[in-house]
Amino acid sequence: MASPTVPAQGAAAHRLPQQKIDRLASHIASGEGSPTATIPTPFTGEPLATLPLTTASDIARAYEKARRVQEEWAALPVRDRVKPFLALPDALVARRSEILDIIQLETGKARRHAMEEFLDVALCSLHYARRAEKLLKPQRRRSTMPGLTRVQELRHPKGVVALISPWNYPFSLGASDIAPALMAGNAVIHKPDTQTCLSSLWVLDLLVSLGLPRDLWQVVIGDPAEIGDPLLDGADYVSFTGSTRGGKAIAERVAPRLVSYSLELGGKNPMIVLDDADVERAARGAVRACFTNAGQLCISIERLYVHEAVYDRFVPRFVELVKEMKLGTGLDFEASMGSLTFQRQLDNVTAHVDQAVKAGATVLAGGRARPDIGPLFYEPTVLTDVTTDMDLCANETFGPVVSVYKFSDVDAVIDRANDTPYGLNASVWTKDTARGRRVAARIQAGTVNVNDGYGAAFISYDAPMGGFKQSGVGRRHGAEGLLKFTEAQTIASQHWMDLEPPGGLGYDRFADMLANSVKVMKKLRIK
Structure with a gap:
């Protein structure tokens, strides 16, 4: 049974006014006569915008501007630096439809998943705007010799941060990381993916209208082979969200200068449905966990382990819900899943599924592309009988595909969940929350959600979020999500007697x- 569709909208609905594109493009760091790139909308493959690209010499000029404005910015009191970000949530709400359209048009995702990005930027920036002054103020530290030695910890900005954000959540994973970096007193040279840079340019334009100095956050776009090294070579700190392969390359490049970095990388995330789980709730949660943004989410669930006591009830209900999902290109909330973003993603998903099926895997739902809806659509897909010799068993698919496995022993399934070079996110489902937390503590992942797929941990901005093993270095969110963009300095004064x-x-x-x-x-x- 094919996934149902919602009616397609006309071509005019998938375009942006040229005046708006020109305004956003004015924020790209590029010179006169720069080469250009035309980005399509994944929904139809039709051109969406033509934008100027950044060159290596543009990168050098961007750093010069950033360093000048950063010194003035860092000298401001924190209460002044947070003002644009305190104003941002209201401005986002007032222009919500505009940014949701842009996110959908550049990524191909469903509007309900674009809404997650909108909420993340609004809430995360507000979280840090409320707390930055306290986090950054000088802290008294205890001395070994109380009364004789007085110790103070100061926080200084790194300087100019190079931030590289991915294409799959371009609004969220750009702005929500840049906000704390700027509040900490830094300037940012930001490289979003060219395909999905419009949402970053949009929020930059909005923040400038709210009082952010224009050259403090600069956007550069282009081929990493041309501008990647100059971008990294000029940075005082690097923040990267993307593939594990890309993260390793960045670490190697900046290592000779001993530049610090944070990396959020890939995952092959497990979900464990225990024998006492609420089957209906777990099945609905699995749909969200596996197929949000067509599975193009680093914390998405790709391995689903179901206890034998509930397997025969859970799997049919899960498959039924997956088959009911609506695919569509509309700029509304009707579709439950949208398109993949790139042809390479469609090719990878197709290759993983086809290879698994050929080797003996069974398709319970989906399993095919849907060019009748749009050029990059693929049905939400559920597979069983997946074995270790199949690519999708251990390798990140990054698409709307999940493999389901039956288990009987909790200790054994925890070992299976941990049998991966990754450790980004995981999920545990049970009616006994205390039991769920005990199981969660044994899973080697930076975030583990009990009775949720990924959102509960991700939106807990007061807690750190990141990866174990090859899923990353450092954390976003929590105090570290802001303090990582600073250098800690200890000042100790000695009184009354010498040492x-x-x-x-x-x-x-x-x-x-x-x-x-x-x-x-x-x-x-x-x-």
Whole structure:
């Protein structure tokens, strides 16, 4: 049974006014006579916008501008630096339809998934705007010698941050990381993917209208082979979200300069449905966890482990819900899943499914492309009988495909969940939340959601989010999501006596005094 569709909209609905495109393009760091690139909308393959590209010399000029404006920006009180971001949520709400259209048109995703990006930028920027002053203010630290040594920790901005954001969540994974970097006092040179740069340009234009200095956040677009190295070579810090292969290449490039970085990379994320799970709730949660943004989500579930006690009830219900999903190109909330974004993604998904089926996997739902809807559509797909010799068993598919496995032993399934070089996200379903948390603590992943697929952890902005193993280095969100863009400095002042024997006291007796003081401090719980 094919996934149902919603009526297609006319070609005019999948275009943007040229005046708007020109305004957004004015924020791209590019010179006169720059080469251009035309980006299509994945829904139809028709041209969406023609944009000027950045060259290596443009990168150098961007860094010069950024360093000048960053010094002035960093000198401002934090309460002034957060003002544009405090105003941003209201401005986003007022122009919600405009940005949702842009996100859909450049990515091909369903509007309900574009809405997740909208909410993330609004809420994450507000979270840090409310907390930046407290996180960045000088902190008193305890001294080993109270009263004699006074210790203070300061936070200084890194300088100019190179931030490389991915194509799959361009609005969210650009702006929500750039906001804390700017609040921390940095300037940012931002390289979004060329295909999906319009949403970043849109929010940059909006922030400039809210008072952000124009050259503080600069957008560069182009071929990584041409501008990637100059971008990395000029940075004081690098933030990257993308593939594990890309993250390793970045780490190698910046290592000789000992430039620090944060990397959120790939995943092959597991979901475990325990024997006491609410089957209906888990089945509906699995649809969201596996097929949001057509599976083009680094924290999406691609491996689904179901306990034998509920397998025969869960799998049919899950498959039924998947077959009911509506595919469509509309700029409304009717479609439950949209398009893939690139031909290469469609090719990869097709190759993984076809190879698995040829090797003996069984298709329970989906399993084919849908060019009748749009050039890059692929049905949400559920497979069983997937074995370790198949590519989609262990390799990230990054598309609307999930493989389902039956299990009987919890210890064994935790081992299977952890049997991967990745460790980004995981999901556990049970009616016993305490049990779910115990299982979650044994899974080697940076975030684990109990009775949710990915959203519960991701929108908990006060908690860190990132990957174990080859899924990343560093964290977004939490205090670290802002403080990683700073350098910590300790200033200690000594009072009343120096750190040497007083008067004519010999060093042997002074050493005895120091040794005995350790016992005294322990007894008095000073240390």
